Amino acid sequence: MAQTDEVFAALSSPVRRDVLRLLLDGPKPVQELAEHFDMRRPSLSEHLRVLREAGLVSERRSGRYRLYSLEAEPLRMVSDWLSPYERFWRQKLAGLRDLLDEEPL
Amino acid sequence: MAQTDEVFAALSSPVRRDVLRLLLDGPKPVQELAEHFDMRRPSLSEHLRVLREAGLVSERRSGRYRLYSLEAEPLRMVSDWLSPYERFWRQKLAGLRDLLDEEPL
DNA sequence: ATAATAGGTAGGAAATCTCCTACCTGTCTA
DNA sequence: TAGACAGGTAGGAGATTTCCTACCTATTAT
Numbered sequence A, B: 001m002a003q004t005d006e007v008f009a010a011l012s013s014p015v016r017r018d019v020l021r022l023l024l025d026g027p028k029p030v031q032e033l034a035e036h037f038d039m040r041r042p043s044l045s046e047h048l049r050v051l052r053e054a055g056l057v058s059e060r061r062s063g064r065y066r067l068y069s070l071e072a073e074p075l076r077m078v079s080d081w082l083s084p085y086e087r088f089w090r091q092k093l094a095g096l097r098d099l100l101d102e103e104p105l
Numbered sequence C: 001a002t003a004a005t006a007g008g009t010a011g012g013a014a015a016t017c018t019c020c021t022a023c024c025t026g027t028c029t030a
Numbered sequence D: 001t002a003g004a005c006a007g008g009t010a011g012g013a014g015a016t017t018t019c020c021t022a023c024c025t026a027t028t029a030t
Helices: A004-011 A014-023 A030-034 A041-053 A073-101 B004-011 B014-023 B030-034 B041-053 B073-101
Strands: A057-062 A065-070 B057-062 B065-070
Touching (some): A004 A014, A004 B004, A014 A041, A014 A057, A014 A065, A030 A065, B004 B041, B004 B073, B030 B041, B030 B065
Antiparallel strands (some): B057 B065
C-alpha cells in the first residue's frame, strides 16, 4: 500500500501529472508517452518508477512493449485526505458569492 | 497564485500535513504548533515558509506572536485536478461491490 | 543467427530539501 | 531601559531528486 507521502510527492511533478493524464485514455507503451516530453527515455523511466512505487500506475509486458496503465486507487486516498478541508474552500466561495450579491446589476 | 507543483510538494511532507490538520481548529501561534513536532523551531519555520509560499497558510502578526491560519483555496485546485480520475476509483469500488454481491450470505 | 527495437539499470553532476546551530529583530515586562 | 520571549534568517551538512550518457536485457524481424 502506497504511503500518502509518496503519492503527493509523485504528483508534485508536472511530468508525472501529464503521464497520468495521458493514461486517462487507456494503457500506453513507454515510447508513446515519451513523445510528449522533452527528455531522454531513461529520465522518463525514472518518473515511471516513481509513479509505480506510489501505486499510481501499473506495468504489463506485451511482447517487447511494456504497457503502463493508470491505477487511480491512491487518488481516492488523496480525495479522502482533502475532505475535512472542503468546507473551508466552499465557505470562501460562499463568501465571494455573498459579496457579489451585495453588488446588484 | 500558487503553482500546482508547489501545492503538491508542500503536501508531500507529513509535518506540513499535520500543521494543516492542527489549523483546522483555528489560527495558532508557532509555539503551539511546535509542541507537536520533534524538531527545532527554525526547521518548523522553514516548513511554514513552504506552506506560505504554496498559499496554504497565511500569517498575521499579533503582538510578539504570529498567528498562522489555514488557507484552503489551493486545495480546491487539488480537488479540481482529481475530478477526471474520480470515475476510475469509483469504478474500482463498484467492481469490488459486484464481486461481493456474487457471494451472497 | 544477427540486427534492430523497447525499455530498463548504473553511476555521476547539479540542484533542492530538510535538518541543524548560531544569530538577528521585534515586542512585552520588571 | 534591560532582560526575556516569539520567531525569523544565514549558512552548512547530508540526503534526495532529476537530469544526463553509457550500457544491459529481452523480444522481434531479416
